[in-house]
Amino acid sequence: MNNIIIFSLIITIFVVLLSLILRIDQLKTDVYFMKIKLTAINKHVDLPDPINNELKTILLGLISKGEKIKAVKEYRLATGAGLLEAKQYIDNLSK
Incomplete structure (x- = not known):
């Protein structure tokens, strides 16, 4: 049973x-x-595309300082993207 x-x-x-x-x-x-x-x-x-040159410059500056988490937050704030999408974008941008 x-x-x-x-x-x-x-x-x-x-x-x-x-x-x-x-x-x-x-x-x-x-x-x-x-x-x-x-x-x-x-x-x-x-x-307008939310990913403009100014945003890319800010993101690249954060990445070069080793502040990827801040870059992900900035990207999410500017675009409304989800966490995974933002992380993937920052990872691709940092290559």
Whole structure:
């Protein structure tokens, strides 16, 4: 009897995890297409790019001082980007 309960609990956990993984994958796809649409809207209404030369100069200055965390914060503040996106941008900029 105990084995049946444990087995059914494991199956339930597996199903829940699988559904969460599938939902997360769908959300990533949705976000990707939203970014594409927002980029098109930005071009259509001619919004300025938040990554201008002044911001790049500030970020490069922070990176050269070894203050990557401050550079990530500055990038996030200027662009509204998430932490991972900001870190990746700063890492690419520092190469």
